[in-house]
Amino acid sequence: MKGRNMTIKILFIEARYFDSLKLPTDENLSLYMLATFLKDSMPYVDFEFDFAYSHNYLDYVGRKMYDLCGIYSTTQSWNQACEVAATMHEFGVVTIVGGPHITSVPQSLGRYFSAGCIGPGEFVLKRIVEIYLHSKQLPASELSQISGVAFYDGDEVRINKPSNQRITIDYLPSPYKYYLQPNKIRANLLSSLGCPHNCFFCSAKVINPVLRLYSAEHIVEEMEYLYKEYEIKNFKFIDDNFLASRRRLEDLIRLLESKKMIGNIMVSCTSSSKFVQNETVDMLKLLRAQYVAIGFESGAESVLERLKRGRISLQDHERALRLLNAKGIKISGTFILGAPDETIDDINKTMRFIRRNNIHNVAAYLIKPLPGTQFWNELLLSGKIDPKKIDYQELALTHYDPKWYFNEKVPFSVTVRYLKAINRIGTYRTIRYNLTNKLLYQAGYKQFMLLIDDLKRRIYPVSKKSGIVS
Numbered sequence: 012m013k014g015r016n017m018t019i020k021i022l023f024i025e026a027r028y029f030d031s032l033k034l035p036t037d038e039n040l041s042l043y044m045l046a047t048f049l050k051d052s053m054p055y056v057d058f059e060f061d062f063a064y065s066h067n068y069l070d071y072v073g074r075k076m077y078d079l080c081g082i083y084s085t086t087q088s089w090n091q092a093c094e095v096a097a098t099m100h101e102f103g104v105v106t107i108v109g110g111p112h113i114t115s116v117p118q119s120l121g122r123y124f125s126a127g128c129i130g131p132g133e134f135v136l137k138r139i140v141e142i143y144l145h146s147k148q149l150p151a152s153e154l155s156q157i158s159g160v161a162f163y164d165g166d167e168v169r170i171n172k173p174s175n176q177r178i179t180i181d182y183l184p185s186p187y188k189y190y191l192q193p194n195k196i197r198a199n200l201l202s203s204l205g206c207p208h209n210c211f212f213c214s215a216k217v218i219n220p221v222l223r224l225y226s227a228e229h230i231v232e233e234m235e236y237l238y239k240e241y242e243i244k245n246f247k248f249i250d251d252n253f254l255a256s257r258r259r260l261e262d263l264i265r266l267l268e269s270k271k272m273i274g275n276i277m278v279s280c281t282s283s284s285k286f287v288q289n290e291t292v293d294m295l296k297l298l299r300a301q302y303v304a305i306g307f308e309s310g311a312e313s314v315l316e317r318l319k320r321g322r323i324s325l326q327d328h329e330r331a332l333r334l335l336n337a338k339g340i341k342i343s344g345t346f347i348l349g350a351p352d353e354t355i356d357d358i359n360k361t362m363r364f365i366r367r368n369n370i371h372n373v374a375a376y377l378i379k380p381l382p383g384t385q386f387w388n389e390l391l392l393s394g395k396i397d398p399k400k401i402d403y404q405e406l407a408l409t410h411y412d413p414k415w416y417f418n419e420k421v422p423f424s425v426t427v428r429y430l431k432a433i434n435r436i437g438t439y440r441t442i443r444y445n446l447t448n449k450l451l452y453q454a455g456y457k458q459f460m461l462l463i464d465d466l467k468r469r470i471y472p473v474s475k476k477s478g479i480v481s
């Protein structure tokens with residue numbers, strides 16, 4: 012019909028494995044970004060989007076007939092993603108999956124998925140919507156033309172490599188533009204995709220082979236929007252290395268100064284210790300940084316050498332701690348135990364490192380071979396894992412299982428004992444630094460409010476509401 016837009020209903024679902032439900036539920040920005048990209052780039056389509064999780068999506072499916080379903084899944088939540096796809100298949104809904112897992116292991120695409128998206132999803136999903144609008148299904152002949160797609164051709168999974176055209180990521184829209192209401196206290200933002208390092212155990216390079224930075228202009232535009240529209244003053248950068256580019260940080264400060272936002276906002280971020288230098292810490296102080304999250308991983312140089320592949324040393328860690336502590340910026344540190352070749356002596360070095368340093372939040376995890384990492388590839392080559400027989404949720408970092416322990420120098424039970432000991436230190440420090448701060452703050456705040464109340468009563472002895480003299 013001429014002049015009338017086509018309508019399409021899409022249900023976006025974030026697959027969450029059981030343990031991750033206990034984590035603070037930060038929203039998944041990617042699904043909101045994808046929805047915004049579709050709306051902006053296909054103005055001739057009327058989109059109806061809903062956003063759900065793998066534990067509540069049936070409430071949505073019961074209420075509405077969807078055309079498409081888009082699932083985000085990490086490796087750990089892959090079982091949940093497959094269960095959702097099977098149910099959607101029964102409802103006759105075309106289901107596409109994207110995110111870290113399918114990007115790392117596209118050959119694991121299950122039968123109930125109509126397609127898997129390897130890497131960035133914006134252009135892939137747009138093309139899929141176009142095909143669907145045209146034929147109400149996703150034929151293999153059409154999917155075979157799209158870069159970055161995995162799909163079934165008969166009984167076989169075919170994998171089209173992602174296109175390597177993308178240079179800038181400034182075209183990616185803000186997740187807050189239409190669909191995501193920012194949390195009033197703090198907004199999560201992305202300043203980059205990828206990481207310049209390539210650690211032994213980490214999926215960063217598998218998921219984003221090159222580091223791509225948002226421009227300072229793009230970031231400030233998003234911050235200014237949230238600051239003006241929602242009065243948000245606290246920004247948390249959730250990407251891996253906010254400090255990776257010193258020049259970009261300088262530009263960011265300059266632009267924020269020109270908008271008169273410096274001094275009125277605060278940030279927190281993640282960075283490798285390598286980028287925590289004199290200049291970057293000075294700039295963090297200007298941004299009123301609340302805390303910097305650092306993956307220290309180990310306090311033993313030889314283990315660091317293997318895990319960080321010689322790119323980040325104990326010296327980097329010590330410098331980062333000294334500089335951040337000197338400026339009063341809190342540090343959140345994570346550690347990994349159980350790396351192959353790690354000895355009891357190494358673990359004790361890590362314990363001493365944690366004990367002697369002022370790290371305000373501490374957490375330790377058991378190393379797990381995430382698909383596509385160097386750790387994974389070594390185990391695959393030596394025949395220690397068989398990708399066809401993996402229960403992916405066992406790769407959750409908090410799941411302690413001897414089946415997934417590949418260190419022959421320290422017994423599994425001993426490593427677990429140390430993990431628990433470090434996490435106990437973590438709990439103690441959280442109470443000491445954060446809870447006491449919060450209580451003191453709240454006590455101070457209460458005191459202050461009582462004082463104001465008292466003053467009010469002296470000035471206005473009659474309560475306007477009740478008319479009773481207080």
Ligand code: B12
Pocket residue numbers: 025026027028031034035036037038039040041042044045080081082083084085086087088107108109110111112114115128130131132133135136201204205213214215218249250251381382406407408409
């Ligand atoms: C912020 C973050 C978190 C936050 C918030 C997670 C969330 N709900 O978004 C919290 C702290 C809660 C978290 C938790 C965990 N996380 Co996390 N997290 C990240 C981080 C740093 C950023 C995620 C992000 O926003 N990326 C930016 C967006 C734009 O990129 P994207 O998500 O890849 O999306 C693009 C494409 O993948 C694709 N796409 C994505 N979904 C879809 C869907 C469709 C239909 C299509 C077509 C395309 C598509 O298009 C998107 C846009 O281009 C990433 C690292 C990273 N740089 O990605 C790790 C990362 C995703 N996390 C990881 C892990 C391991 C976890 C945990 C399992 C940790 C644990 N405790 O054991 C949990 C699991 C949570 C879960 N859902 O199951 C790993 C996943 C590895 C893997 N192979 O799966 C990553 C990659 C870190 C790493 N380097 O190893 N995480």
Ligand code: SF4
Pocket residue numbers: 206207208209210213214215216251283306
């Ligand atoms: S520095 Fe952090 S994000 Fe980068 S590869 Fe290493 S562990 Fe992953």
